[in-house]
Amino acid sequence: MKKLVMTVMMIVLCALLAAPSVWARETIKVGIVLPLTGGQAAFGEIERNSFEMALAEINSAKLLGDKKLEFIFEDDTGKPEVARSAAEKLITKDQVVMLGGGYGSSETFAIAGVAQQSAIPFLVNTGSADKITEQGWDYVYRLNPAASDYPMGLETFLTEVVKPKTAAILYEDSNFGSSSSKSFETTCKRLGINVVLSENYSKGGVDFKPLLVKVKQANPDLVYMISYLMDASLLMGQSMELRITPKLFVGGAAGFTLPEFPKKAGKASENVFSATLWYQTLPYPGAMEYFNNYGKKYGKETEYHGAEAYAAAYVIADTLKRAKSLSRPDVKAALSATDMMTVFGPVKFTSYDKKINQNKLPTYLVQWIDGKLELVWPKKIASKPFIYPIDFEKTWK
Known part of the structure; x- marks a missing residue:
């Protein structure tokens, strides 16, 4: 009898030691959808790197106590239908507690639809089309400013x-x-600027000269371009070839702020302005530290896309730390109550205009000067004085 009891005790002990749910530290899984291949892969790379940097810090500091945070990355390849499938896989197969990421607006909108239908919280960190937070989707939150801002x-x-x-x-x-x-x-109308040309183009093209000839004929004071990396580089390169010389070229962020832009556009990138959502010298705690650490770890500079992802990782960790449980309603409630400072700025979700669950932040103006992206406006926080007026003929020699 004694031998039988000992045998049973050994079996129970072995079973307990083999049961990770009892003895091992619990892992909380969060799904992150980004473009890791395809035309937008440069953005996906900088964001994944930043997510992973933050994740290592979060787990090292044990911000979730004995629980370990895990990010499961899925590649949307820059296609909405792939993004939708990736989100569904993360929810049903990987059983993540919430979703993050979302770079391209079309892909982000697709992910948001799945998240709302599945009643799982989704924190957007880059996709900026206004309509993403204008659908009344209460499970969709956005950390970054909307495109209209x-x-x-x-x-x-x-x-x-x-x-x-x-x-x-x-x-x-x-x-x-x-x-x-x-x-x-709308901005131009409010400022009394006459829009002499407004035309779209299909992404992935290589010859923008027919479009740019129209720009040259219109002879505007300002050329404003909303483009991803390859298109931004080609548009500026071909503008230089056609000797289009407005008072200034301005990018609507996206491809115009990536470190790869001056490498691909060459001297055509010099003195080009761009809207931006962040700069490392802004007075946000940890902003410069993040910028420097990224450079040391990956051997190249980061910019606002990376800062968005890095900040989002900390918002996710803070949300899960405060949540009463890992149920979707409790995680949603914790995300709604977010009120914190990040390297990207303050994060607090609010409603304005037609938007809900939208973080509201200021935006800035940068300029490529001597091959380096400088914060030039507002003047009081500039890293370097802006260059204006610009003699593009002299710049391009």
Whole structure:
């Protein structure tokens, strides 16, 4: 009998030791959907790197106590249908407690639809088309500014410094491009700037000269472009070839702020302005530290896309730390109550205009000067004085 009892005890002990749910530290899984291959892979890379940097810090500091945070990455390849399938896989197969990521607006909108239908919280960190937070979807939250807010930092520069009378707008035929172009047209109307040309183009093209000839004929004071990396580089390179010389070129963020932009556009990138959502010298705790640590770890610079992802990782960790349980309603309630400072700025979800669960932040203006992206406006927080007026013929020699 004694031998039988000992045998049973050994079996029970072995079973307990083999049961990870009892003895091992619990792992909380969060799904992150990004473009890791395809035309937007450069953005996906900088964001994945930033998510992973933050994740290592979060787990090392045990911000979730004995629980370990895990990010499961899925590649949307820059296609909405792939993004939708990726989100469904993360929810049903991987059983994540919430979703994050979302780069391209079309892909982000697809993910948001799945999240709302599945009643699982989704924290968007980059997809910016206004309509993403205008559907009344209460499980969808956005950390980054909406596309309509991008030109805010540019407005005062135009009214106080440039004072343009005419503008041309070129934009990718996508949710992001359409939303951003409509917003800038509204800005121009409010500022009394006549939009002499507003045309879209299909992404992935290589010859923009027929479009740019129209720009040259219109001869605007300002050329505003809403483009991802390859298109941004080609548009500026071909503008230089055609000797299109407005008072200034301005990018609507996206491809115009990536470190790869001056490498691909060459001297055509010099003195180009861009809207931006973040800069490392902004007075946000940890902003410069994140910027420097990213450079040391990956051997290249980061910019606002990376800062969005890094901040989102900390918002996710903070949400899960405060949640009463890992049930979707409790995680949603904790995300709704977010009120914290990040390297990207303050995060607090609110409602305004038609938007719900939207974080509201200021935007800024940067300029490529001597191959380096500099914060130039507002003047009081600039990293370097802006260059204006610009002699593009001299710049391009």
